[in-house]
Amino acid sequence: MITPLRLCLVFLVSSLSVWADTAISSLLSRPTTSLDGLWSIVVDPYDNGFYNYRYTPFDATGKLTGGYGQDLPHDNKSGLIEYNFDTAPKIQVPGDWNSQDEKLYLYEGSVWYRRTFDAPAVADGERVFLHFGAANYRADVYLNGAKLGMHIGGFTPFDFEVTGKLQPTGNSLVVRVNNNRHLEAVPTVNTDWWNYGGITRSVQLVTVPAVFVRDYALALARGEGDVLRMAVDVEAPEGGAALPETVTVAIPELGVRENLTVDADGHAKGEVTLRRLVRWTPEIPRLYEVRIEAGDDVVTERMGFRTIETAGTDILLNGESVFFRGICMHEENPFRGGRAWSEDDARLMLGWAKELGCNFVRLAHYPHNVNMARIADEMGLMLWEEIPVYWTIQWENPDTLANARAQLADLIVRDRNRASVMVWSVANETPLSEPRMQFLGTLVKDARALDPTRLVSAAMEVHRDPEHPEMRIVNDPFGELTDLVSFNQYVGWYDGLPENCDRVKWRVDYQKPVFISEWGGGAKAGYHADALTRWSEEFQADIYRRGIPMLESIPQLRGMSPWILVDFRSPRRPLADIQDGWNRKGLISDRGERKQAFAILQAYYQRKAQAEIDAQAGSGVKAPATATTPQK
Numbered sequence: 001m002i003t004p005l006r007l008c009l010v011f012l013v014s015s016l017s018v019w020a021d022t023a024i025s026s027l028l029s030r031p032t033t034s035l036d037g038l039w040s041i042v043v044d045p046y047d048n049g050f051y052n053y054r055y056t057p058f059d060a061t062g063k064l065t066g067g068y069g070q071d072l073p074h075d076n077k078s079g080l081i082e083y084n085f086d087t088a089p090k091i092q093v094p095g096d097w098n099s100q101d102e103k104l105y106l107y108e109g110s111v112w113y114r115r116t117f118d119a120p121a122v123a124d125g126e127r128v129f130l131h132f133g134a135a136n137y138r139a140d141v142y143l144n145g146a147k148l149g150m151h152i153g154g155f156t157p158f159d160f161e162v163t164g165k166l167q168p169t170g171n172s173l174v175v176r177v178n179n180n181r182h183l184e185a186v187p188t189v190n191t192d193w194w195n196y197g198g199i200t201r202s203v204q205l206v207t208v209p210a211v212f213v214r215d216y217a218l219a220l221a222r223g224e225g226d227v228l229r230m231a232v233d234v235e236a237p238e239g240g241a242a243l244p245e246t247v248t249v250a251i252p253e254l255g256v257r258e259n260l261t262v263d264a265d266g267h268a269k270g271e272v273t274l275r276r277l278v279r280w281t282p283e284i285p286r287l288y289e290v291r292i293e294a295g296d297d298v299v300t301e302r303m304g305f306r307t308i309e310t311a312g313t314d315i316l317l318n319g320e321s322v323f324f325r326g327i328c329m330h331e332e333n334p335f336r337g338g339r340a341w342s343e344d345d346a347r348l349m350l351g352w353a354k355e356l357g358c359n360f361v362r363l364a365h366y367p368h369n370v371n372m373a374r375i376a377d378e379m380g381l382m383l384w385e386e387i388p389v390y391w392t393i394q395w396e397n398p399d400t401l402a403n404a405r406a407q408l409a410d411l412i413v414r415d416r417n418r419a420s421v422m423v424w425s426v427a428n429e430t431p432l433s434e435p436r437m438q439f440l441g442t443l444v445k446d447a448r449a450l451d452p453t454r455l456v457s458a459a460m461e462v463h464r465d466p467e468h469p470e471m472r473i474v475n476d477p478f479g480e481l482t483d484l485v486s487f488n489q490y491v492g493w494y495d496g497l498p499e500n501c502d503r504v505k506w507r508v509d510y511q512k513p514v515f516i517s518e519w520g521g522g523a524k525a526g527y528h529a530d531a532l533t534r535w536s537e538e539f540q541a542d543i544y545r546r547g548i549p550m551l552e553s554i555p556q557l558r559g560m561s562p563w564i565l566v567d568f569r570s571p572r573r574p575l576a577d578i579q580d581g582w583n584r585k586g587l588i589s590d591r592g593e594r595k596q597a598f599a600i601l602q603a604y605y606q607r608k609a610q611a612e613i614d615a616q617a618g619s620g621v622k623a624p625a626t627a628t629t630p631q632k
Contacts, residue, residue, distance in 0.1 A: 024159050024206075024214050027131050029301040032204035033120045035173065039093045039199070040085040042068060042112040043104065049083060049112055050140070050176055059147050068112045069142035071172045085114035085174075093203060094133065096196035099338030104197075106571075110178040113199055117173065119166035125210040127163040127237065130173075133201025133341070133369060137185065140176040152403060153186070154179070155367040155388070156410035157201075175199060186403045187388035192583065193330055193365065194569040196339040201369050211236045211243060212297040214266075217416055218249070218290065219453040220307050226274040228305065230258065234266040234294045248293040262294075279318045280304030280419040282359040285380035287419075304377055304419030308455060310483050313556040315455075315513045317382075317422075323612065324382065324422075324515060324559025325605040326360035327353050327587070330568040331368045334590040337569075340368075346375040352565060352588060353381060356598065357605030362517060362561040365390050365428050367411045376420035383418075384457075384517075384561065385411060386425030389443070395435035404439070405446055412450045424451065427458040428517075429488055437478060444481045455483040459517040462489045465507075475509040485510045488518035488563075491550065492543040498531065501546035506554045516551055516560035520544070523597070524578050525567075525589035535578050540585075541596035548604050562601060566590065 042049065049068030051057055058067035072081050091097060097104045097111055104111075122128060132139065136154030140147065143165055151158040179197030181189040215233040220226065232247045247268045250257045254276060260268035278286040287302040306318050314321050329349055333340040340349065350372070353361050362384040363372060376383050387407045394400040408426065415421050426443040430436055440458065447456045460478060465471035472489065479485045485508060492498040498521075508514055523540035531542040544562070551557055567586035573579035582590055587598040 024129065024131070027129060027159065027204075027206045027208075029299055030206055030208065032131070032206050033117075035115055035117060035203040035205065036093055037115075038090040040088040040090050040114045041097070042083050042085065042088050042114075043107070044068070044110040044112055044176075045107075047110050047178075050110065064142070064145065064147050069140070069147060069174050069176065070145045071114060071142070071174050072145075083112075085112075088114075091198075093199045094201045094339075094341040096136075096198040096200050096339045098194070098196050098198075099336065108179055108181065108195060108197065110176055110180075111197065113175040113177065115173045115203075117171050117205075118169045119171060120205055120207060122166075122207055125241070127161060127208050127210060127212070128166060129206045129208070130160045130162050131204045131206050132158050132199065133203070134367075135175065135177050135199045135201075136179050136195070136197055137181075138178045139199075140178075142172075142174040142176075144172055153407045153410070154200075156407050157370075157414060158410075162205075173203075184394050184397050184400050184403075186393065186400060186407060187366070187390045188393055190392070191365070191388070191390055192570050192572050194332070194571065198339075200339045201341050209296040210241045211295050213247070213292050213294050213299045215413060216249075216292055216299070217451070218303060218305075219416070219451075220274075220279075220305050221271070222307050222309050222453065226277045226279075226305075227271055228256075228274050229269070229271045230260065231267070231269045232260060232262075232292060232294070234262055234268065236266065244295045248291075250291040250293070251288050252291070253288050274305065277305060280306040280377075281318065282380040282382060285378060285419070287377060301417075302377070303417055306419055307453070308422045310455065310513055313511055313513050313558065315484075315558045320616075321612075322359075322558075323608055324360040324561070325358050325608055326362055326382075326384070326559055326561030327356060327358050327601075328362045328364045328518060328561045328564040329353070329368075329566070330364060330564065331366070331372075332566070332568045334566050334568070334588075335592065337590075341371070343371045343375060345369075346371040347379075349565065350375055350379055350381055354379060355602075356565070356587070357602050357609065359609075360384070360422070360559060360561065361565075362386075362425075364564075367407070367414075370414060373415045373418040373420055377418055381420055382422045383420045384423040384425055385415060385421055386428065386459075387411060387443075389427040389430065389440070391429055392431060393436075393439070395433060395439045401439055401442060404443060408443055408446055409450060412447065416451045416454075421454060423455045423457050423484065425458050425486075425517075426456065429459060429461055431461075432476065440478055441481055457482045457484040457486045457515065457517075460485070460487040462487055468505075470503045471505050471507060473507045473509070474514075475507075479510045479512070483512070484515045484558075485512045485556070486515040486517040489516065490519060490521070492547060493521035498539065498542040498546050501543070501550040504550055508554060508556055510556075512556065513558035514554050514556040515558060516562075518563040519547060519551070519560065520562040520564070520585050520597070522579075522584035523595050524584055525591070525593040525595050527578075535584065537596040541600055544597040544600040548600075562587070 091100045148160040214235040246259045260270040262268045292299045360382040366388040424447045460476040521543040523537045529536035531538045566588045567590040570583040
């Protein structure tokens with residue numbers, strides 16, 4: 001049985017010929033069989049394992065007629081097979097190939113992965129799904145010599161049902177991963193981050209009952225007190241077991257146990273008023289155990305409940321004004337030098353944000369791994385999540401739009417139950433045009449349809465007034481569609497010297513909350529000079545020292561996320577002895593060193609936090625206690 005939501009997502013991806021199932025969000029909270037570890041790899045720059053010598057795919061007819069996906073054995077001494085996974089080198093999954101093999105550091109193209117495994121024990125009627133957290137950028141997946149399908153998009157999860165396709169022992173899973181950049185892709189060919197290739201997130205086998213909970217969404221309704229709205233999707237196999245009549249949503253700590261009626265499409269919905277609820281906040285990140293039961297299937301996870309909305313030029317968390325004390329972050333572990341993916345990675349980087357005094361993190365410029373939002377739930381950090389509609393996209397290409405819509409849908413379905421996620425962002429620094437407005441407008445509509453409980457925005461650009469050199473104008477018509485007027489600005493770095501911050505004036509043509517989604521400048525850690533010497537810590541510190549009061553002059557200012565927490569790799573940054581392939585705008589170096597600007601922003605955020613406490617005390621509102629450890 002396919003639910004209406006799933007139909008919507010299948011429609012979005014079908015125009016891309018993306019054959020993988022839309023990712024099942026409920027798989028993330030279930031016991032799994034991990035396929036992480038060492039995988040054999042064959043590097044294939046000419047794609048000989050995918051195309052024949054006429055450059056026709058080996059699966060063009062629907063049946064695999066050759067290629068590395070067959071994983072043929074070398075059991076005939078006269079045979080001619082020009083690949084061998086058994087004798088091939090191995091690399092770690094999850095992980096990118098660039099940081100694991102020096103020869104692959106700059107490589108873009110195809111790499112074939114192979115892992116053998118025995119099937120998990122499965123009871124009669126149970127179903128098995130093969131789940132990928134992500135693979136950058138296109139993944140073609142083969143099981144026991146037959147193609148399961150393909151997925152496009154480097155940062156979103158995907159699944160294949162493999163029920164009845166597994167052998168008891170000796171299963172061969174082969175994945176071709178290709179990270180070539182394409183003009184029509186999302187992101188397109190030109191970005192300011194490293195194009196890490198590979199199976200960059202976990203691979204798992206997940207066993208579920210024949211009838212199981214596929215998806216669910218629980219959120220407080222805005223303006224309705226502590227009313228929790230619930231939606232659950234249940235899936236049954238075609239021609240198999242029947243759907244249950246009801247599903248049960250239980251929150252034992254709050255005394256909730258609600259039975260929801262399941263309709264013919266497998267969808268159930270309802271609402272309940274929560275008594276004694278402690279709402280999630282950064283100061284008290286309260287999480288509750290939630291159980292969802294459908295027949296023999298039980299899903300459990302810990303969730304927090306809160307509201308986020310805007311009122312005029314203010315942002316309201318649980319009805320109270322909040323200032324987003326933020327920082328931007330890439331999904332990269334600087335010490336290991338590769339794509340981040342683990343809980344330890346998330347705790348390291350989010351811990352640095354907490355040390356800085358942040359209550360908010362912008363996860364740029366693509367969907368980060370699932371651990372980031374889950375750990376942010378525990379640590380009390382609010383999040384901005386976005387898809388890689390970045391710089392100049394093919395706005396009039398319907399396949400490009402379908403790609404962006406699919407990535408947005410997969411991100412929202414995966415993370416819409418995370419209390420920490422406050423903002424869905426649909427773009428970064430995109431040029432003005434009518435086709436762009438149509439493209440982004442469609443994404444905004446999708447975001448609000450899939451999740452009406454959060455804010456929607458994008459990182460827009462600033463424009464100059466030609467008649468007034470000191471004036472910077474924010475008048476992007478896309479601001480009419482967003483909840484926040486968010487924009488990137490680099491006064492003092494790309495726009496004059498730091499002293500320019502003292503003269504610049506701002507005109508924001510919207511009476512909405514203003515969020516500065518990027519600002520700052522670069523410095524090489526340990527390089528010291530006067531404040532006019534670019535790349536010195538003193539130059540970067542001067543930008544922060546002058547930039548904060550400049551931005552504070554914007555009346556609608558309700559938050560910021562300077563660029564960026566940590567230096568990160570970028571092929572656009574080749575300056576020898578300074579950049580060396582790293583974007584140096586981090587407040588922390590790639591070796592974990594705090595630059596001078598770190599302390600300046602930290603002191604500002606400490607003042608903002610204290611001012612909020614003082615304001616609450618002056619208004620008679622009881623200031624929330626600060627949790628010394630995450631509330632569970």
